[in-house]
Amino acid sequence: MLDRSKIVGSPVSRIDGPLKVTGAAKYAAEHFEPGMLFGHVALATIAAGRILAIDTRAAERLQGVVKIYTHENRPKAAYRDSKWKDAVALPGHPFRPLENDRVLFDGQPVAFVVAETPEAARDAAGLIHVHYAAETPNTHIVAEQHNSYEPPVARMKQFLPPPPRGDAEAAFAAAPHKVSADYVLPGEHHNPMELFAATVRFEDEGRLTIQDKTQGSQNSRDYVCGVFGLDPDKVIVKNDFVGGAFGQALRPKHHLFLAVMASLDLSRSMKVEMTRREMFYLSWRPSCVQTVSLAADDEGYLQAVLHHAVHTTSRHEDYQENVANWSGLAYKCDNVKISYELVKLDLATPGDMRAPGAASGVAALETAMDELACEVGIDPLELRVRNFVHRDQNQDKAITSKALHACYREGAERFGWVARSPTPRSMRDGNDLVGWGMAGGIWEAMMSKGEAKVRLSADGHVTVSAAASDIGTGTYTILGQLAAEVFDCPIDAVTVDIGRSNLPKTGVEGGSWTAATTGSAVQAAAKAVVKTLLGHAQSMENSPLAEASEEQVEISEGRLVLEANHQVGTAIADIMAAAGLDAVEEQAKVGPDILSMRRYAAYSHSAVFVEVKIDEELGVVRVTRVVSAVAAGRILNAKTARSQILGGVVMGIGMALHEEGLIDHRTGRIMNHNLAEYHVPAHADIHDIDVIFVEEQDQRASPIGVKGLGEIGIVGVAAAVSNAIFHATGKRIRNLPITIDKILESEAVQ
Amino acid sequence: MKRFTYTRAETVADAVAILADRPQAQFLAGGTNLVDLMKYDVERPDAIIDINSLPLKEIEELPDGGLRIGALASNSAVAYNAQIQARFPLLASAILAGASPQLRNAATTGGNLLQRTRCSYFYDPSTPCNKREPGSGCAAIGGLTRMHAILGASDKCIAVHPSDMCVALAALDATVEVVGPDSARDIAFGDFHRLPGDEPQRDNTLARDELVTGIRLEANRFAGHHTYLKLRDRLSYAFALVSVAAAMEIADGRIVDLRIALGGVAHRPWRDPLVEAEYAGAPAEDVTFQRVADRLLFEAKGLGGNDFKILLARKAIVRALRQAASGRPQSQTLKAIQ
């Protein structure tokens, strides 16, 4: 018999793994339709200005070219902005590809070639000559920050700063210990393996089936239906497999619009796949300038927290994320002032990128906390322990659970933190200076509305379905596990059917809420199946379960039995036979508990410990050890959960040491738009990473006790690395990434 | 990407003859650089001459104790060749410091010599670039110069040569064997790559109609004291900010013969035989190494974004010479600088 308590939580390998490693899993660009056409986008090479003329003659002459679209001949699409707004749209005007002659950012689509082969389309796109009237672009956040403004329309209420509490300025002025500094983060760009792509199958009667790279098939469907006025019943969007997304594929991108536009215009099936370069102009982590001021008393108790954050947005939309509010709730403090502003630059609209806001804001806060620990003269971990708070002071709400003490304790123990010598430059290993740093991480535990359907066949096979997406996180697997738990069956008796817009309603996969939301919906639907089965069982003559309530029964080894006595029960096959059914199917709908949300706030937490070794002469930095201790409620799958944290830590190391979009501010153009020059960590940069999940029970965060793991892994990592570099060298570098030139120029090494 | 014809050459003579006929043609070896550049519309050949069938893959011993490496021997084949590892470990090490295993499997010796700069403006046809389009200007000057030259640059071009392998070949005084339509000739490695001067479009002194057929290495006594030290923005798979190929012969604690070449700092692997000669006889110790560094970098000039390279190069030279002198060459697999 299967140990029910074990299927959920255990390190079950991904059920879609074999398909992926054998290449059988098809991604959006890997679908082919007979007679399909291919599209390629020509991108703007200026950051601001107007298109004076587009010469497409040479491109049109090329063999295989079918049609070239520009703003001059683009088919009509919706007029109102509201029709262009997807589920994750921002305040402002959504970008409309090929709408008019204005160029708003480098890399903006300016023409779209449709051809018989992808090569011809690409070739032709290179032959299009665009004449511009270029304007002087502004792309430098530090130079432009004096033009910052408070967003007039909030993207989400909780992104607005909380009202100030106490008198932060006065408390800061009066405190014996204080630190205040500016932290500068560059723009970071998403580089998942899979490029944006859409394959549109043009069918009879105006039906479309679209394979899209997206984090929400229903969001893509609703977007194209809104923009082109299509009947949602005639459009199916699929995203069976997604090769990494991290937030970039939350909003529909121009490839989808252009593919559907051309397909409708030409009545042909279409495929559009982006280039790697194109990925750099879409939903990127905005460059950000922050000022954090902290004050403490002689024991290190926080007296004042001031955090001012400014980040980039585009000319046409107000992208917003929660950068600074974390500073008001991470630690206990009664004098807090937080402000948050945007600055418009001639760049594409930024977007959500793993732990949007927190990755940036907590990087500044947790570096400042380290600076404060030095100033007060206490251990940085001890400083955090002293300022622990079990309440969300921003919203004045209780917290559902916060096992952060356990993260501190278990993380420190695994890392060996007690052996840390407090003085910078005091630990070494041969030529290397050794530095130990730590930081805390925090992320909101969210649950949204979602639905799922579960079907149990008489032969014991289970099918789970929902329009959820597996963006590489392991959604297929955890949904299968949750169903297998209820039906006491092995995971291979479960088919998980997700990644299709005509399945039960699900929001976009993002913010780490899919496990909590769709997972809860699956469990609820599975329990509804059990309840229905019980009803059928009780209609049987002499049913041994006649008196049982739904709370008293469960499924065990193919039988519906009394929980208290497994001897008493009836085989599922017999129940269904008696009822004349071959399957029982139920759908369930879940959502956040509004009542509980009024009183409680839910967060996941972490403590990250980092060791760096820095060559004392050359300044080469290595992150030799990381311990990340995470409190995120119930862990559904020890393997996929660990992978989420490992990936987050690697990305955090990249944020600390490597990632940076390099803009030539004379032209406003990003110059390192490829994977050779835009650096993320290579294998050689990654050494030991140890992940600890501390015990945390939390039925309030979500019905299945899950808080989500997609984001928390990256939060705090960059600060921990930067703090370790300070500990090793005695020099504080406050603009990321910490590259070798900054180490040398700060004289961190001699 | 422009349309092109594709021809597979079967013999060296064949390859050179086809090239002579088609002034816009290019040889295709591993394709790891050429194909990328074609996709970016930087290289626009109208004809591709695939040279992979030419019998130029061998690594053979020469009667005088040297080795000849065929132009089509892959970077991996060279790096893992037992003769190379035993007698020219500096070369093996430099190759392994570059690119990734997949790229090294595809990349060839000839192609590595002829790979073009990674200057990001060169890669972007919408910007002025004298190397790509002579006379159009240099967008890098005044722009993003972090990766650019600190030595030997001109006001026409500040690009650097990106190869690691070539830095070792420069230190080892290799000879490049080339064949043209009428004759074959040898080019001393030091004469192969050029400084940009007024003609940055010319990376090297190979004539338009010539094919590189191989590299010759002379026997040397550097196997005990050498190193290839590469400093870059991550610990693997990035082009050098600064790299140093150092080799020496030492007797009684003194340098008998010194070779040192720098990568990532100039339009060609940077070497100064005069400085090397000056320190023959000097004690193999830090004071000497610092002087060598000062002398090599005497004329180094930063452009703002790359000022740090001067200091970095100074430190790298000293460390590399120390590694070479102590007989502990930098490992290319250890995730650390030694």
Ligand SMILES: Cc1cc2nc3c(=O)[nH]c(=O)nc-3n(C[C@H](O)[C@H](O)[C@H](O)COP(=O)(O)OP(=O)(O)OC[C@H]3O[C@@H](n4cnc5c(N)ncnc54)[C@H](O)[C@@H]3O)c2cc1C
């Ligand atoms: C992502 C990435 C990272 C890299 N990192 C590094 C690195 O860290 N260090 C490093 O040194 N290199 C690096 N490289 C570059 C790599 O080493 C070169 O691309 C490779 O050596 C080129 O060899 P190939 O055979 O593929 O040349 P090809 O691309 O086939 O040819 C390159 C050029 O040489 C010409 N050519 C080729 N063979 C001959 C011949 N026999 N005679 C005359 N002309 C010829 C071609 O016509 C072409 O113009 C990297 C490349 C990439 C793509």
Ligand code: SF4
């Ligand atoms: S440095 Fe050389 S390669 Fe780069 S833009 Fe200037 S001329 Fe072109």
